[in-house]
Amino acid sequence: MFYPVLVLDKTAESIIVSKESLTDEELLMDMKYILAKMTWPEVEELLKETDIALVPVGSTEQHGPALPVDNxxxxxLNAMAAS
Incomplete structure (x- = not known):
């Protein structure tokens, strides 16, 4: 499962995601900030430092029998990581 991700960087010079395709476990260990797992006070505190947020979204739907619904x-998420 992939979570919407809040990626914060005051200078906008780097993104906290590897440019490789990540497994769910690697993503959760590699990400510094995961919006779905943060409390609103944590988000509020981080937004005092920066106003940059990247939230990759994609539909969750069927894509035939061979692909997962989170395709x-x-x-x-991987397009964001590669940018």
Whole structure:
């Protein structure tokens, strides 16, 4: 499962995601900030330092019998990581 991710960087010079395709476990260990796992006070505190947020989204729908339903979310997350 992929979570919407809040990626914060005051200078916008780097993204906290590897440019490789990540497994769910690698993503969760590699990400510094995961919006779905943060409390609102944590988000509020981080937004005092920066106003940059990247939230990759993709639809969750069927793509036939061979692909998982999170295929679009996976593509969005990896596109963000590659940028």
């Amino acid at each position: 679009d979310a996976y593509i969005a």
